[in-house]
Amino acid sequence: MKNFMDDNFLLQSETAQKLYHEHAKKMPIIDYHCHLIPKMVADDHQFKSLTEIWLGGDHYKWRAMRSNGISENYITGKDTTDWEKFEKWAETVPYTFRNPLYHWTHLELKTAFGIDKILNPKTAREIFDECNEKLSKPEYSARGMMRRYNVEAVCTTDDPIDSLEYHIKTRESGFEVKMLPTWRPDKAMAVENAVEYRSYIEKLSEVSGVNISCFNDMIEALRKRHEFFAQQGCKLSDHGLEEFYAEDYTDAEINSIFNKVYGGTELTNEEVLMFKSAMLVVFGEMDYETGWTQQFHYGAIRNNNSKMFQLLGADTGFDSIGEFNTAKSLSKFLDRLNSRGKLTKTILYNLNPCANEVMATMIGNFQDGTIPGKIQFGSGWWFLDQKDGMERQMNALSLLGLLSRFVGMLTDSRSFLSYPRHEYFRRTLCNLLGRDIENGEIPVCEIERVNQMVEDISYNNAKNFFNF
Structure with missing residues (x-):
């Protein structure tokens, strides 16, 4: 295997x-x-948070969350926090087996942030905090991301x-x-x-x-x-x-x-x-x-x-x-x-x-x-x-x-x-x-x-x- x-x-x-x-x-x-x-x-x-760079405007993920029964308030809502939106995405990820989103999600975590952990409700907070810490650094800015990926x-x-x-x-x-x-x-x-x-x-x-x-x-x-x-x-x-x-x-x-x-x-x-x-x-x-x-x-x-x-x-x-x-x-x-x-x-x-x-x-x-x-x-x-x-x-x-x-x-x-x-x-x-x-x-x-x-x-x- x-x-x-x-x-x-x-x-x-x-x-x-x-x-x-x-x-x-x-x-x-x-x-x-x-x-x-x-x-x-x-x-x-x-970027102010992983939610902004990862979920903001990403209608691929939004469609999956809706299919998983997630309320729109946690997808595009204005009165939910970045963490609450990300938490709902983390709840959805284990249901995306065989959808390309599962591969993309973990490939992006690995190549952008060096994270090999599997995203699920148990790891969500740890991953969210680690990514946010890195996103506060200059090398993780918009231009920094473009440099990172050559x-x-x-x-x-x-x-x-x-x-x-x-x-x-x-x-x-x-x-x-x-x-x-x-x-x-x-x-x-x-x-x-x-x-x-x-x-x-x-x-x-x-x-x-x-x-x-x-x-x-x-x-x-x-x-x-x-x-x-x-x-x-x-x-x-x-x-x-x-x-x-x-x-x-x-x-x-x-x-x-x-x-x-x-x-x-x-x-x-x-x-x-x-x-x-x-x-x-x-x-x-x-x-x-x-x-x-x-x-x-x-x-x-x-x-x-x-x-x-x-x-x-x-x-x-x-x-x-x-x-x-x-x-x-x-x-x-x-x-x-x-x-x-x-x-x-x-x-x-x-x-x-x-x-x-x-x-x-x-x-x-x-x-x-x-x-x-x-x-x-x-x-x-x-x-x-x-x-x-x-x-x-x-x-x-x-x-x-x-x-x-x-x-x-x-x-x-x-x-x-x-x-x-x-x-x-x-x-x-x-x-x-x-x-x-x-x-x-x-x-x-x-x-x-x-x-x-x-x-x-x-x-x-x-x-x-x-x-x-």
Whole structure:
């Protein structure tokens, strides 16, 4: 029987162990998609307690606590203490066997705080106090955590109207870890609510200095912000979509639709889809012109619980995997950009694992030989960034594409304790490749190539792909 979470955790063969310890482990982290709060990095935030850094905003843990019958007052409540919230999390942990939260919890305790104890109600107070003592030290600040995990660069997620003041402040401070913005223009195409859209466009007008009265004015304003993001080191865009949009439209129709929604009139569903289809092309062309990589995270059904949405707002643990038939629209969208010679580097992330093979084959349609892995099948995302989800994504990519050109893992997280997800991914990768070598499916004489493959997927491919 193996010990829980020893040095060879998840590494089930001697070959896998060598691949991880001699090659994957030493590579720096490029976290090219995350939701860190830039102000916390700029201010080098010092966390007041383990609850703040570990449970604050972590809707993965919140969902588990709710499933365990924990009152919302101990999850997001305002009149419970940090200790009371942590105590309830500790009560929940023993019920998370076979959920990735159990592994993540103990991997984070071990790598961040050097704690090998198992978290449960008996050890909760001891662990809470020990972590809090360490969190009071400067080396456990926001920046300290990034140094601890050998982070080289992070890309946050930022709206076009954001000032990026904290990115600028961080860069000018001389902090050795790069914090770069990512262009996330979802609100610029969110025309489902005319009042909210008008309000957003007015803010865009203000920050861009462009007087917006028509569709072309809005695009000019977005271009100015796009240029500003590029000046601040931005190299990626990101889009959070339920599904892909590729309706047919004319310029006259899009101009009319913009005038209608900007004037306060609600759009029909057909008009919404047409407008989103046009905007995706506009954004894709902007990214091509600046040499950015465009990312698409699709397939989530968000804010399912309307009662809790009214109480807590978005991103509080009430989203789920959706079922969308998007293959044809995705193909049509990519083909539109490709036919115009304006398809930039692209990463596609699906949230429903039933689309793994769809994504793995779709990317092959638009590789053009100019850049290795120009079109990428993104890593297991959100509900899929666990061992089974990552293995299934890598297996599909291996069978139908080139795993060797994969740009690897990211945290997609708001937490400064989420960097062990890179370790979890690297261990899983090394175990897959080690098993193939042990089974005679990859020749031992090619071990140097496999060693390089591990280092590339862990770090080198991302560094080269994004021109960091």
